[in-house]
Amino acid sequence: MPPPLLVRILVLGVLMLGAAGCSGGTTSSDDGGAGTEADAGTDAGGDAGTDAGPDVDASACATSRTRPAAPAQLVAASVSAFEVSLTWAPSTTTSVNRYRVLLGAGRVGQVEQPSFAHRPVVPGETYTYTVTALTDEGGESLPSNPVTVTIPSAPPDALSGLAPGHWYEFPNSKLRAVALSPAMHPWLGWGEGISGIMNDWSSGALDTQRDRLYITGGGHNGYYGNEVYGFDLRTGAWVRLTNPDPVSPGAECPDRALGVNCAIHTYDGLEYLPPPFDRFLALGWDGWPQTALNLDTQRWENHPELPQLGTRTGANSAYDPNTGVLWYHSGAEAVSVWNPATGAWTIRSEANQLGYYKNAVVDPRRKLYVEVGQGSTDTWSIDALGKFVPKRTRLATTGAREIEAVGNPGVDYDPVTDQIVAWSGGGDIYTLNLDTRVWTKHAALGTVVPGPANMNGTFGRFRYVPNLNVFVVVNTVDTQVFVYRLDARPARLPRRIDVTGPDTKVETNSTGKLGVTAVFQDGTSVVPTSGITFSSLDPEVATVDEDGTFRAINPGRARLQVSYTDPLTRRGLVGSRVLEVVPMTGDVVLDALKIQPSSTLKVARGGAARLKAVGSYHRGADHFTRDVTCEATWSSDGASIATVANGTVRGMSEGTTMLHAKVGTVDAQATLEVIPRATQALIPLNFQPPGPRQVTGWEVADDSAFNAARGWGWQDASGLQTRGDRRGTQDPRLASFVLTPQTGARFRLLVPDGRYHVAASVGDNNFGVGLASVEFAGAGIVYGVGTGNTAGASIVEATGGTGLVFDVVGPINWLAVMPVNGMDFNQVLAAARTW
Template identity: 80%
Template sequence: MLLRPLVRTLVVSVLVLASAGCTGSDNGTDDGGVVGRADAGADAGADAGADAGFDAGVSACDPKPARPASPTKLAAASVSSFEVSLAWEPSPDASVKRYRVLLGAAQVGQVDRSSFTHRPAVPGETYTYTVTALTDDGGESAPSNPVTVTIPNPQPDALSGLAAGHWYEFPASNLRAAALKPTPDKYPWLAWGEGISGIMNDWSSGALDTQRDRLYITGGGHNGYFGNEIYGFDLRTGAWLRLTDPDPVKEGDECPSRSLGVNCATHTYDGLEYLPLPFDRFLAVGWEGWPQTALNLDTNRWENHPDLPQLGMRTGANCAYDPGTRVLWYHAGGGAMSFWDPATGKWTLRGETDNFGYYRNAVVDPRRKLYVAVGQGFTETWSIDALGKFVPKHVRLATTGAREIEDGGNPGVDYDPVSDRIVAWKGGGDIYTLDIDTRVWTKHPARGTVVPGPANMNGTFGRFRYVPGLNVFVVVNTVDTNVFVYRLDSRPPRLLRRIDVKTPKASVETNTTGKLQVTAVFQDGSSFVATSGVTFSSLDPEVATVDEGGTFRAINPGRARLQASYTDPLTRRGLVGALELEVVPMAGDVVLDALKIQPATALKALRGMPARYTAVGSFHRGADVFTRDVTCEATWSSDSPSIATVTNGTVQGLSEGGTTLHAKIGQVDAQAALEVIPNATRELFALNFQPPGPPAVAGWAVADDSAFDAARGWGWQGTAGLLTRGDRNGTKDPRLASFVQTTGGKFRLQVPDGRYHVAASVGDNTFGVGLASVELAGAGIVYGVGTGNTAGAGIVEATGGKGLVFDVVGPINWLAVMPVNGLDFDQALAAAKTW
């Protein structure tokens, strides 16, 4: 049964109390806890747009943007066994903002300058590069002149001759000599506190860029070092480089202004990671209350991301990227296991708060799919073989052998794909390896006289890393000591050589589909067809698109560059390959049989706001039957243009009322009823969880701990173990003063089948809780741990007449639901504030 009409007029506020706590999409931060796109994740926002057609940007039916002038005089400035440096004359068009660097048909970089260095290059391969100019409105130039180079074999050097069990010291490689020097008129804040020594001494980590063979360093904070610049040690050249300049810090502050969207010099602990392809970003996870930022390694510019949820104290947190699930697993010092998806910018809790301490570093074992943490006297693992609805299993290993490596805090830890071992270091020349299967630690005393000094007293963290491109481990200890590398095993790792992308036909007709085949070829001559772990994309989506499984769809005549990115999970080193697909017009007699306007549900538009819809045609050619988008081909009209107008599927609601939309091609006419409504709150179901009685919040329906009532339209399926409270104070948001507590209940909201925006808040603002969550069929809406309240949002679907049944853990404060129907959910929430 539907909810009674009264509920449709109820309102909800956008203001909620927040917790304190490569593709690199820029989703911004959520200061103040606003429920919006950042909470829902990039996936939810994109999905909403696809369903509702709401888009205030450029119409797909608009003329293509003009092509800017091409860059010229592309040349290879230098070619070595590991990189190719390119330079070109920029496009003369003022509208050009950046350049796309292509290796064959594949994009290997996008920069805002007229030079680029491509890594990794593979000896023996022949590469052909071109460059195109890009504008902000989507224009792309014709390619520049091509440049073809052959990558030479490497020349013998100190690392190529390094024997197993030996260390090598890079001469004159201390960071202090290469670091910025503050002066009274430039970067004075770099002289505050301890100075540059704090960038490593103050509980700070590092991350290894597996594409460029560089170890990135940043850190400081708390009156240690005030510079947020990023330094990288290039293992190919043996020299330090500075990727970013330090951002200004005001006297009395610790960090640059948040408005700059940059990172802060903080104790990073084990909170720095490199995210390999398809992301290719350097990630700095924020300390208490500071959002994580990701550095675009093409442009060396920061991209701000949504903050962590309340995960407990982040002091001593550890994290590690898992190339299998392509997420960053994270464990707060006294908090819960969670993961961050770089593709969506969304955090998901996957565990309860624990008290395991924080003097540990972590790494992912990609073969066994384990998160492994070492330190504080133990080696511990969590199973991370899925991202579904489960709590990763925690095991404290009963290790034997040279267990002294586990003592103390924050040793350097990484995974070695050659020996298939966890490798650790905590000072001096000794290296320790762990066989996870036998749980035996083995000590490997250094051979030779070259050894590093003692470990940094405040921990090594990620400043000890495995470098697959050189088959060595690198460690940087202090700003005054040189950089050392160690070779454990003389056998080289299996490194990628190239990615081959093929399709059964190089030329296809419009509206046809096909499957891309991706083959990963390795430098040892082996290869395999990659059926998982591949990221597909189209550089020309107006000609052909490709889905996440590699199925392409030809849209319009032209040439489409379809590419595939694959990262070897053992070495975390990735490459991209591509092909150019020719799309030609359909031949023969194509007959239009029917038209329909989508979305198929009742159409609604807000007065004064645009909404976009599509026309889909059903065709046949001989025995072949198919559909395609004909929005731009159809002639659109409205029966009552005083109520709404429509052009190329974009509706403008002018006054309240109803009209009929038409999309017509020839004699085939599609019709759909449209209602223009004054505000979004008419479509909102809003429930406040409180004790039975009059509404505690003006205009809100009361959802208490009673059982599901079909006449009312909501309630709990099973009421055992529920506790209702309404005595929480200290907040400006009265919705957070009450909740229904459950240890694992199911709350049912009866709505018609369809897709819905959902927002919810969980938590106890007075005493706090453990894990609290709202999920639907395993899809997370909101997760919270610790004190305060946490809000989140997402898009869900009701099917089979069952309505929406939410799995609820912990206290739930409020729930707001609205159909995905062309209305903007954020505006519905913002417009509905009642206090």
């Protein structure tokens, strides 16, 4: 089964970072073993000389792939003021499994079926669409026939005439009327039935691209269906995005192997991630993995677990469009942040008791995470993604503070009035001016008002809809959907994204900068400084980095894309620029050639690694370098020891050989050592009380000071405590730890300069300990909060002859370090498991 789109995007991003010499790490929660996190700690393979694993593609240099047949008969099936529906005849190539929908040269969707609905669209704009067919082998067809449409203006409707201060009730909008029947899916009739999808502490999320309010939930012997419903505010009707997955009698959730979500108490844990992610995210209780629904393919994608094992009861969350991350506050634990671009969770604060009844929203202007309920309004500053955010600030609010006393009120941010808006039943709306800290009550005008709030809370089922300038709320499956207009002024919505760049053809190896302007529907425009994501649909021709600097790689046509999300309305649009790359002209001279990395190469027997050939050139007075990996002729002096092709070297038998990369008459050489696939390079340290080792094969690291002869120890040994009486039945490394004081301590490991895999586990599996972490040079290896053990991994670099010095907070269970040398860190760590 091919990996989901977001995972493909994440892997590509890691590979590109690796090619630039970058590294990173993630953190996960499990039983303390490195698990899949050692995968995150291994080098992604773009950096020459690192382990690329046994499945490295030696044909990675292929510059051409077989094109599948193009889709045909593309038509605009329908065009309205808010949507363009497209259909086409599928490609006749059997290996095609998905389609890329292009607006101009920018991708607006990727689907598996031959149809697509594009939102948002802007009245008055003219759009030209094409579709290409894709295969898993990387082939892309020529585009289909183009279809051009002009978006009409919206006709008057009930919402366009809604006056400020008034509510509107959507007729025939009760969810029960369109919900699935247990006759087809028996497990839907267990427990409470469909009413539990909202009654059982469940949230909602507003899709700002499609103007839909998504609902899912239940769980815990309430509702057993994991299907997702969406109320489309443009059509006034419910749609079902997914079908329910089967639940076995006696179980609460579908089989985890299905990779789908579970019907769970979501609390305030449903969020929509706007472009470039465009996903519906579900987080819940009891450690069930977070899942994201791809809204193009309508398939679920699993993502790394939260970096904490504490309770999620009453948790809240909110997406920050400025930094592009999700903030999450666990019920009685710390505020964490999830970066959907990397998949990494990081703990950003100390634990705070949240309780059961606070909901959250991000104020994008003041850059605050705001929680309302349980008698107060609290904020956290989220302007920077540093190690920790400041501690919670409890606001001294005045005015109509009764809304704060409500359990789980509906809360959202209004970009028109620049206020926090809250609701908790009836027709009254409350606004909070965060500058004056005054709550104001707005009594409803007219006779149409919603009923009382759901007894278990509103959570995210009250949301602002920027495209319609209304707030939407749904309470139960047996009540209608309501909307409210606070202010007559519309939100400022983006109209298009203009991308500027070279007007003429560019030569290979040249660089340049893309310019971006966001034009809004009110005629204003800005040069955005946040919410921009650059990408290339043709990275083999040209790449573009995060600040818009492109690099021409090979002759051809590159589609460079800019995705922009307005942070105030979370509406996203795509702009694009086509770059024509031509060969370099004139007298280009190759002066020198080298194989990277320049140090002695190592690869494990049976393993593989990617190398890079870099040429130094000049043309006149212009000196530059080029990656010539795919142009070079590669060879090995000892083919029985190692083979090399297209920059990919494979270790055949133990020994040393010379590798060559030759371009014309210029030959570069590098020594390669093929080493045994063994744990000899691994330094495994188990933190325990002084004395005989408690874990076979793992060295004893206790609370003693650094000893150069031994090669490790604490630089500051005062205040350390050792314990060896914890549970460790599945993993004896977790039965002991060294506890550092609250100020932390530094642990030093004496190793030569170089790059190293690092994995570590922290925590106390008997009792909660607050924050626990291992960091190197300010970068996190692992973070954990609360009970249980948490493992993480990363790649670090020792420089200056000082070895590796780790900053440790809380209890540390074990630490494993190995040079980046071509051996697979997961396999080596697994081989060290001798218990």
